[in-house]
Amino acid sequence: MTISRRARLLAAALCAVALPVLTGCAAAAPAVPPGPPPAATAPLTPADVSAWLDGMVPAALDRTGIAGAAVTVVRDGEVVAAGGYGVAGDDGAPVDPAATLFRVGSVSKVATAVAVLQQVEQGRIDLDADVRRYLDFPLPLRFEPPVTMRHLLTHTAGFEERVRGMIVFDGDPGPVRDTVATDPPEQVFAPGTTPAYSNYGYSLAGHVVERVTGEPFAQYVQHAVLDRAGMTSSTFTQPLPPRLAGRVADGYAAAGTPAIGFESFRDVPAGALTAPATDLARFASSLLGTGTPLLAPQTLALMQRPALDAGTLGPLAEGPRMTLGLFDEGRDGRTVLGHGGDTTAFHSHLQLHPEQRVGVFVTLNGTGRAPADSLQLRSALLDGFTDRYVPAPATVPAETTGPAEPGPGAAERAAAVAGRYESARSPFSTFLDVLNLMGQTRASAGPDGTLVLSPGVARTEPVVYREIRPWVWQEAGGEQVVSARTEDGRVTALGAESAFTLLRTTPVRDSAVVLPVLAASVVLLLGALVAWPAGALARRRYGVVAPVSPGRADRVATGLTRLGAGCAVVAVAGWAAVVGAVSGLVDVPVPVLYGMQALQWVATGATVAAAVAVVTGARGGIGRSRTAGRVLVLLGLAGTAWVALAFGLLTPDLGY
Incomplete structure (x- = not known):
């Protein structure tokens, strides 16, 4: 499934990344704009396409350290080229575009959209009806306008992101109903107004297919979409059935690292498809209307048109818009539709040129040496193919x-x-x-x-x-x-x-302000936590009498402040570890999260104690230097409390 590129660049520790993030953004210069794409000049023939791919892909794999790739090209229902490059796994076996299976991630969503539209054709699903009419569990929604299947297929249902349990290695993710009915994400946008990519939305669509067909999602899609399109080596089943299990490529999360295990995805309809490149060529032909029909021509045309307009999207409709399952990937006036897919280790993209009845699929079984290597390789290949083989319109609007x-x-x-x-x-x-x-x-x-x-x-x-x-x-x-x-x-x-x-x-969430404040707060609190025992040891060594506290209230406030400072520093480190684990798709036990919140509550509450300590100390005549020290600790606690309150660290909902 597509895991946001933004999410893939998340840091594993909050404090460690604060300064690099800020200085990196400030120092970077805008990229030099690329030149205009050339008009297509090469013939789209098996010989030319194969030669072009053979000259490009192996060199790109060597440069990036990606283990292997498979590419297929179709036109008018015929395979123009099918190439395997590099190796499929640790055994060194070469990639075979017809035999080697790849995990294609969110390309799965296109098959799910087809399954939904088949039910629309049969009158079982209404694209614009309240989706809750099809469900067998209560779906809590915040906004009054109903969520429809149109919203689910265009990522505009308004659901926030959830990642817990996204991947189960070498296991069974369980029924789709359990996935969508258990702790569903909050609806944070009004339906139809704000595109926000959602795996949950497609899982919900897949469960609706289950409800109206009476079949488990993977079973229905197998016979109604995959087998029907001739994709006989493809499946949504996880783990893989025995007949296919030995054919899947090893996946490499980074160049030079061991292969990871088989990734079973919780959101089956959103990202569980496993397939060879040649099967995706057949699927592309069906989507272009030149292969085995999966949808009626009028439904296929509906799938290729933007599905929402300015009536709900407002000015955002001026930019690229989703169709019912496909992204608008137009280039230089050309009509291009497509969908990408990323897992931890596999990276794929299906692209369609409806007017030319041409389809391209590329899939990789590694991420590369740098996080963006796989994305850049796919983009270079797909854009290069378009510029070389797909004629640009004579005039661009x-x-x-x-x-x-x-x-x-x-x-x-x-x-x-x-x-x-x-x-x-x-x-x-x-x-x-x-x-x-x-x-x-x-x-x-x-x-x-x-x-x-x-x-x-x-x-x-x-x-x-x-x-x-x-x-x-x-x-x-x-x-x-x-x-x-x-x-x-x-x-x-x-x-x-x-x-x-x-x-x-909002200003209170601006990272340009919040990150330096957080970093400064941690430094202040760490300094205080070192200074307090160091001062006590120095006084003991040199026989200096400890300062007298102005009173009981001051002693209590000071003690709570010190406790809060320690909890705040531990909480920052702990949250950084939690974020790092979640970013690596590792589930964090709920008791650990409760412990982190307990520390954060103590630290946040200690802000009040620190303020009291400043007041009692100043009134008690503790001196300017000690008062200044207390003020700095108060600022440090206030800074960490700001982050906790502004970014949900104290929210009672520990689902994620």
Whole structure:
């Protein structure tokens, strides 16, 4: 399944990353815009495509340290090229595009969308009906407008991110119903308004398929989608059935590391598909209407159109929009639809060119030496293929290219966007809200009306965007489009890709402020925790009489302050370890989380005791230096309390 690239870059420790994150963003310079893509000039023939892939993929694998890859290309229902590169596992066996199985992650969602649309054709599911009519459990929702199947398939149901139990190594994730009915995520956005990628939403859609067909999801999809399309070596079953178990490639989370075990995904409809590259070629042909039909032509056309409009999305509809299961990946005026998929170790992408009836699938069984290696390899291959083999339109609509010079008010609009943003795909209601400290995007305005996002959308480096029409910007020399949503004259969100939105942070959540405050707070508290015993030892050694406390209230307040300072430092270290574990998809026992919250409550409550100690000490005449020391401890405790309150570390919901 697609695990947000933003989430993959999360740090394992809060304090350790504070300064690098801040200085890294400040020092980076915008990337040099790429040149315009060339017009397609090469013939889409087996000989040319195979030669092009043979010249590109092996070199890319060597450069990145990715173990293996498989690529297939189809046109008009026929396989143009099918290549295997590198090795499938530790035994050194070469990748076979027809025999080697890959875990394709969120490419699975496209098959789930097809299964849903089959039920729409049969009248069993209404795309615009309240989805709760199909469920056999209560689904708590915060907003009044009903969640519909259309919302689930376009990632606009409004659910926050949940990650607990996402992966079970070499195990059975259990029934889909248990996944969706047990501790469902909070609904944090009104349906249809804010694209926020959601594995839970697709699992819910898969359970609806189960309800209306009377079959387990994996069983239904096997005969109605996979087998029907000729994908006889593909399955959603986890662990793999015996007939396929020996064919799956080993996966490598990083170059040079041992292969990881088989990843069973909790959200089966969202990411459990295992398949060889040639089966995905057959699936692509069916989606293009040139292979075995899975949907009626009118339903297939519906699946390829944007599924929401400005009626609910508002200005965000000016950017790329989801279809019923596919992303808008248009390039240089070409119509391109697709879906990527990432697991811990496998990285895949299916891309369709409906007008040319061409499909491309690429899959990798390793991440590479750097976290972005697999993404960059896939992007280079898919973009390179499009530019080489898919003709660009003779004329590109003016609204997709914009004026040669910025229009009136462009600089003011870019300035209005400036600020910090966080991903809508986040766990806002749980303690993992603290992850939003690590993944914020900084928007800044150039003097020429350009907009700079640091980092750019789905990038690791800053990207420059220029306005192509009011409140819509396009990557300079590239394809990416960003649109802004305003409320009461203030920019509140940026539409970024079809299923991702950036939300403006509030001042109390701005990482440019919060991270330095947190780092300074920890330094102050650590200094105090060292100074207190060190001072006592020094007084004992040199026979200095200890300062007299002004009274009982001061002694109690001082003792509680010291207890709170110790708890605060331990809590910061503990939360950092918890975040690191969760980022590595390791489940943290609930008692550990209760213990962390207990420490955090003591530390937060000690802020009051520290304030009392400052007042009683000042009134009792303890001296300026001791009063100043108490004030610094108070500031340190207040800083950690700020983070705890602003980012959900004290929330009673320990699900994540």
